Amino acid sequence: MKRLLAALMFTVFACGTVAAQSYPTKPITIIVPFPAGGATDVLTRFLAERMRAALGQTIVIENVTGAAGTIGVGRTVRAPADGYTVQVGTSTTNVLSGGLYPLQFDLLTDLEPIVLIGSEPMMIVGRKTLEAKNLKELIAWLKANPGKASVGIPGVGGQGHLTGLSFQKETGTTFQVVPYRGNGPALQDLVAGQIDLQMEPASNFYEQVKAGAIKAYALTSSKRVAAAPGIPTAEEAGLPGFTASLWYGAWAPKGTPKEIIARLNAVMIETLADPAVTRRFGELGLDKPARDQLTPEALRTFQKAEADRWWPIIKAANLKGQ
Template identity: 55%
Template structure:
């Protein structure tokens, strides 16, 4: 039978093998010397590991980075991620590749990121729906706060109430009258149970007294396609997803859920202006990495994202989509972490009271 291998920890704690018969027992000075040597070896190993981690951070990134977008290509999250990825590539010197991982309101994509190595090569891109609401809707095998490290708070997306052109309403008041005349019959597209569009729809119901029949999709891009085609009646959508179709005249807009009109669409009234009080909701976005990612790497990613957001060309492109830029003092990992926790405290009770469940 071959000799048994001893683990490193055993060898370090027992720096000499067991004494043979007749071997002289060591005195206290010998033992003290061995303990000192053992401590020195441990200190050396810890130092090597620290230097290795620092070297990894210094060399980062050495190959392409994956950004997991938990919704379909062509949607608002995908569009924002691609704009930022292209500019961040210039700063980081490596490509940032978008991977669309859809399903379960974005929770599958977030889970993929959570369970990836904490080395900075996988970024979770998401928003209030994926990184707040899903925790109250789905039985997740991860913790949205404990298992993720915030990187940067990204531009926010006010919601907008839109309908297919066949709906016989030209104002929010007329739309509400039409919806109230067919309770639970009018269809509303969502990006899945617990998604931003679903929460916004439920919120819309609670402040207006209407009842909607929800139709879940794998993202708001396919939902918008069906709205244009007349297959569903309404969506409380992200502005950046719908604004171009509103401008093109393929769908109709009634109100935005911000406290002020959009600079990119000043002709669309706020919900307050249109007569619906208390309907305020903005879908902020962010980037996260798996918990345990070295702080130096998080700092590099944050700096690259901030540089991208401050690029005039990027800013113009995002604002043209109806996005509201994040204030400079909020472009930090800490600001994203604080916002996420505050939104969990706000929205989880609302979601649970509305009995939102997986379809």
């Protein structure tokens, strides 16, 4: 009996190894938990075009929307763990939603990390008529006018909203939060001077800052970005250690063979090293992770650290998904 069990175990292991070595043998579906045409969808399609050649298979992009991306993530969790379903998501879908929604799955344990793709800092911007000329003056102005300034957010519980809450905690300031249905209407009101500030992904503001329609105070990154070299980091502007980003990653269903995860990880690393991808990331203001941060384990560690940082802020503010 022992020999029979050992033989069966060896057969199962051997079959799994062979399957992993021949992978992939059919099209791969990448689930994007946002509508077609959005930032995550466009980025995923751009990367998928370059992954196809390395994998030798068609890659199908499936947009599964709803509930701030949690429906798409849930679809991935329930998919077969065979390497033919991958999910590309953001810090919102794969970390923040865990603090905002009563999910039927665990974001930190029910998915297999593949790779951290890139990140984009927030930009702290204000209406062009604000008297504050730099971040230190802005903080001083907010302290002198507690609760009076207005900050537009495109969604409750989003990365920009939480960055604003963290900013208040770090600086000892208070301001009013004004929810909008998307960043477009919020930005329109900022340009028109109807609200005072926004703290959203930097790519939302490059054109308006360049045109002089709004003021840029700082980027919440550890270094300046090529897309806006004249804008200082929060550290340089007088707020040490203040960082926040909207980041992108890739995951597979829990239990996907390690050999397949390793294959997908290697292809993603090769794709990110493509000069065309480097140029595109520079145009978008996206920062590629350092080489030692491109492992599945690094993404798992980073995701846990992000949850430890943002979930308590969500809980303290009693925020709920809408």
